Amino acid sequence: MLRKLNYRFSQAKRKFSSTTVSFTRQPTLSSFPPNPTDLKALLSNGQLEDALLEMAIQGLEIKFEGYDTILNECVNRRAIREGQRVHSHMIKTHYHPPVYLRTRLVVFYTKCECLGDARKVFDEMPDRNVVAWTAIISAYSQRGYASEALNLFRQMLRSGSEPNAFTFASVLTSCKGALRVEYGMQIHSLIVKSMLESHIYVGSSLLDMYAKFGKIHEARGVFEGLPERDVVSCTAIISGYAQMGLDEEALELFRRLQREGMTCNYVTYASVLTALSGLAAVDHGKQIHNHVLRSELPFYVVLQNSLIDMYSKCGNLTYSRRIFDNMSERTVMSWNAMLVGYSKHGKGREVVELFKLLREQNKVKPDTVTFLAVLSGCSHGGMEDRGLEFFDEMVSGKNGVKPEIEHYSCVVDILGRSGKVEEAFEFIKQMPFEPTAAMWGSLLGACRVHLNVDIGELVAERLIEMEPENSGNYVLLSNLYASMGRWEDVRNVRELMNEKAVIKEPGRSWIELNQTLHTFHASDRTHPRKEEVFAKVKELLVKIKQAGYTPDLSCVLHDVDEEQKEKILLGHSEKLALAFGLIDTPPGKPVQVMKNLRICVDCHNFAKFVSKVYGREVSLRDKNRFHHIIGGICSCGDYW
């Protein structure tokens, strides 16, 4: 008997000699053949290797319970090689595992990220249960194969297997990944039929799916219908608003839920910080920062990335850089957030230097966003030649990131900015992508600054063809004609616009003073202090006119007389917000105004005169970038 055991033991040792398993200790067998209880005892002592050894020794005797126990342990420890050995042991010994064990194998392989092996076991299953289906679906979903996950879900339904809450929660994620809103809605009706709409996991996934497809009302409906809320469902709805750019709604909901006792974690704060970045609500942002510091949350790098972004979008690059410098670990997003910050502030030199540092440190691989930030940073920061060099590097394939359409768009911007309008036009015609409206828009802007009507007209024609409803395009063309003194053409543009255009998004500007956001719309008659604000605008106008300001009437395309046009211009929301800032802050203090769209030529000029005449530093953050105006000179170089 003992010899038999020794023989088997040495055989087993040979079998396992290729693994990392070390045999410092001989397993103690209480009986022969050993039973699953022995295995469990070994496993509970953490002796997975010994358990495997015993399994090999006893051969066929192990069967169901032993395999189950060991595989479970392999899953818990993510012990890939050991689990694979268990699986091959089954095959070698011609053991045919029941559904339960096959499911265990599928789960083992999916958890160990061996999708191919998982799929093989799954495909060979004679009958599949809901757990196996869900495990394989979520494995595909989590690894980014959303369409395949949806395919499998359809197969599951056809096979007659009934999805449970786990399945629904998982498959909804695939709908987001595969951009299939119609499937999401069909699945929603299945969920309702299964009475799982109020399930906390299913509900959060469902509301997140709606939010990701821009159906925020549906998302909110699902959220309000949840019988209980937790940190995930609350975060999902807040981030839903934030991701849609509904920043005020996101902030408002966050504050309400906080009052109602919501718990927050790092994901919640990261989502709220996105909204605060959009609003440039730096006082609120600092409060969150304090919370974060006090609570010592895990996954700090994600939060730090959000904080870098928040501070830079609130105009405080110094804070951003301080956080960046103090990070113990940086991801590519950390670098990107910092580079984007410099880029939006027109700090070309800093962009190039930081990118150099990124390469020197050689810890993080730059990605497509990195190059987008670098190219647009070079463009906005007066480093056009460096920008073109980086782009050439991308084209040559030296840095491993191939240029995409957005990078080409940056190059159009760079060429246009440096006055190479013809070159930019040729570049667009020859690039391997269909030009976008944004590209033509950027080139039309270049034509305006560099007074190139010939190309401007061609570009405008294509642009208006592509986006006949976008009033901004007509304004650019009108500006171009006006700058050449072609008033007849300005009138024609207006008529053309009257036929087709609608104002897509109303202009809105805001300013944060003493932790309060004050928002203004064009010709705002609703603000409680409107009289004061309008009076201040008039006062500013008188003073800056004396200093040489003349309104740029080509920014107004309404069919009205000149006096009316000037009135409309004075009602632009950024002027109101700027005036309000001047009223409510002491002389000499910098003022920062945010705008949801691109700033108009006249308002830009207005702000420059105000900064000069009143000796104020004025910062304007528009849709694309910051304008830092000191003494009448803007950091954008009058090109944006």
Add this chain to the structure above:
DNA sequence: GTAGGGTTAG
């Protein structure tokens, strides 16, 4: 046994 929310760009 299987499941939900997050940070950079556009």
